[in-house]
Amino acid sequence: MEFDKVLKDHYLKGHQNFLRHVSVDNVIFGFHQNDLKVLLLKSKYAGIWSLSGGFILKDEAIDMAAQRVLKERTGLEKIFLQQFHVFSDPARSTKKINQQFMKNIGVRMDESWMYERFITIGFYALVNFTKVNPQPDIFSEKCEWFSVDNVPEMILDHKQIFDEALNSLRLQLSFHPIGYNLLEQKFTMPELQKLYETILDKKLDRRNFHRKILATGILKKLEETKKGVAHKAPFYYKFDLRNYKKALKAGMGLF
Amino acid sequence: MEFDKVLKDHYLKGHQNFLRHVSVDNVIFGFHQNDLKVLLLKSKYAGIWSLSGGFILKDEAIDMAAQRVLKERTGLEKIFLQQFHVFSDPARSTKKINQQFMKNIGVRMDESWMYERFITIGFYALVNFTKVNPQPDIFSEKCEWFSVDNVPEMILDHKQIFDEALNSLRLQLSFHPIGYNLLEQKFTMPELQKLYETILDKKLDRRNFHRKILATGILKKLEETKKGVAHKAPFYYKFDLRNYKKALKAGMGLF
DNA sequence: TTTTCATTGCGTTATTGAGACACAATGTAA
DNA sequence: TTACATTGTGTCTCAATAACGCAATGAAAA
Numbered sequence: 001m002e003f004d005k006v007l008k009d010h011y012l013k014g015h016q017n018f019l020r021h022v023s024v025d026n027v028i029f030g031f032h033q034n035d036l037k038v039l040l041l042k043s044k045y046a047g048i049w050s051l052s053g054g055f056i057l058k059d060e061a062i063d064m065a066a067q068r069v070l071k072e073r074t075g076l077e078k079i080f081l082q083q084f085h086v087f088s089d090p091a092r093s094t095k096k097i098n099q100q101f102m103k104n105i106g107v108r109m110d111e112s113w114m115y116e117r118f119i120t121i122g123f124y125a126l127v128n129f130t131k132v133n134p135q136p137d138i139f140s141e142k143c144e145w146f147s148v149d150n151v152p153e154m155i156l157d158h159k160q161i162f163d164e165a166l167n168s169l170r171l172q173l174s175f176h177p178i179g180y181n182l183l184e185q186k187f188t189m190p191e192l193q194k195l196y197e198t199i200l201d202k203k204l205d206r207r208n209f210h211r212k213i214l215a216t217g218i219l220k221k222l223e224e225t226k227k228g229v230a231h232k233a234p235f236y237y238k239f240d241l242r243n244y245k246k247a248l249k250a251g252m253g254l255f
Numbered sequence: 256m257e258f259d260k261v262l263k264d265h266y267l268k269g270h271q272n273f274l275r276h277v278s279v280d281n282v283i284f285g286f287h288q289n290d291l292k293v294l295l296l297k298s299k300y301a302g303i304w305s306l307s308g309g310f311i312l313k314d315e316a317i318d319m320a321a322q323r324v325l326k327e328r329t330g331l332e333k334i335f336l337q338q339f340h341v342f343s344d345p346a347r348s349t350k351k352i353n354q355q356f357m358k359n360i361g362v363r364m365d366e367s368w369m370y371e372r373f374i375t376i377g378f379y380a381l382v383n384f385t386k387v388n389p390q391p392d393i394f395s396e397k398c399e400w401f402s403v404d405n406v407p408e409m410i411l412d413h414k415q416i417f418d419e420a421l422n423s424l425r426l427q428l429s430f431h432p433i434g435y436n437l438l439e440q441k442f443t444m445p446e447l448q449k450l451y452e453t454i455l456d457k458k459l460d461r462r463n464f465h466r467k468i469l470a471t472g473i474l475k476k477l478e479e480t481k482k483g484v485a486h487k488a489p490f491y492y493k494f495d496l497r498n499y500k501k502a503l504k505a506g507m508g509l510f
Numbered sequence: 511t512t513t514t515c516a517t518t519g520c521g522t523t524a525t526t527g528a529g530a531c532a533c534a535a536t537g538t539a540a
Numbered sequence: 541t542t543a544c545a546t547t548g549t550g551t552c553t554c555a556a557t558a559a560c561g562c563a564a565t566g567a568a569a570a
Contacts, residue, residue: 208530229538231537232535233536
């Protein structure tokens with residue numbers, strides 16, 4: 001089926017497969033070159049950036065729906081996903097944007113479930129940046145990473161959803177395996193520290209960070225050091241998954 | 256309209272007013288006689304206890320829906336409500352219970368939106384026990400408080416929702432005005448301590464609690480003491496709302 | 511009236527933890 | 541061979557926390 005036909009079909013008959021009025025939106029976080037990033041899509045029709053969202057199959061749990069959408073976007077499976085808030089303002093799907101869509105797609109307001117009101121459940125995802133191969137889906141023309149402190153204008157209330165996600169990430173830092181999911185398997189102490197600093201949005205003392213994080217026992221030091229740096233080479237570390245999970249359950253109250 | 260007619264009408268035509276597939280469930284907490292309690296309803300038709308739930312009007316935000324449902328149940332308005340989790344297992348509305356309902360109410364499975372799949376958004380509410388006048392709604396025969404460590408069997412996944420609510424309450428203790436909403440305006444130090452102990456599910460040192468909580472500056476000591484106790488009478492306190500709100504924003508990391 | 515006793519308010523001490531900073535070690539680049 | 545940015549480890553100070561002592565209170569018992 002050619003593209004326009006697929007899209008029109010989704011607008012006219014999608015409600016046969018999906019629940020009406022409910023969607024999921026994923027805020028996909030990655031960490032690269034000491035910078036926390038978020039993956040956004042540019043819609044073909046709206047011409048503006050948005051989160052990666054999708055709908056819920058009639059016999060599917062929302063977590064599964066979020067996983068499925070995430071896989072379509074990143075190719076990754078079994079990713080860490082966390083629901084954090086439901087956005088339900090009746091005015092959040094504004095008429096203005098819908099009318100733009102309507103004109104572009106050629107489906108009347110009264111013909112499609114897509115123009116009805118939607119309640120969306122926000123998830124945040126933590127992915128390994130280097131393992132992701134961003135692929136725009138059929139509704140999008142581009143798919144790109146943005147630094148979290150330099151995001152573009154977004155569709156609907158997606159900026160608000162993004163802000164909430166970042167805030168939730170901050171609050172749940174002590175209870176979720178954020179480092180484990182965002183970093184490479186091997187990483188250096190400065191990299192881990194930068195991740196914490198970015199999420200918490202504050203500077204931490206290098207030496208105290210080192211001591212505190214080691215004291216938790218969640219790290220295993222490797223003998224290998226990083227190559228090609230013009231100064232003392234830092235050691236690589238990896239997570240001791242057993243201890244890490246134990247520590248998270250108790251909620252390590254660092255920082 | 257008589258009762259049976261109202262109910263049947265809701266089953267057959269409710270979807271004209273409410274969103275399909277989405278509901279809210281409130282876990283209503285109160286504190287009385289040094290005991291944390293939860294308000295439950297006993298359904299006329301299922302004959303088993305449940306949380307106070309409801310549906311979302313076609314042009315209503317979920318928070319407003321939760322407030323509306325709460326008012327119908329407790330008579331109270333402008334109550335502290337916090338969404339904490341979405342429950343979406345496709346199997347959560349089990350056929351077994353629906354069939355029981357169906358027989359009792361006399362509406363066929365294929366006739367009613369009420370038998371379709373529901374995703375529910377969990378809220379917890381903090382209310383002043385003495386201001387509540389529990390009133391069963393038209394679907395319920397009874398409405399009663401239960402101690403949180405002695406709850407009865409509940410319908411569907413409501414026990415799981417309740418457990419999650421209690422857990423969220425624990426995690427958010429430092430960020431939400433839990434004491435302010437659950438206690439009387441005037442309260443004693445032992446009462447406040449018992450509330451914290453119940454929610455955290457652990458004993459706290461009486462003297463250290465006293466000192467730490469006063470150090471935050473969120474309390475105002477009154478000159479009045481409690482009457483009619485067979486030992487040294489504790490002073491009454493009330494919250495210094497200005498300082499309390501300021502402290503919550505920063506998140507006081509006590510206990 | 512006096513004594514008893516559970517409980518409260520306030521205080522002291524010992525231990526732990528956090529933050530600030532010093533300094534030697536490392537390894538590429540000048 | 542030296543300079544230099546950065547890392548790994550250690551120390552010191554101060555504040556916060558936990559553990560415990562004791563006198564004061566006031567209704568109930570004697």
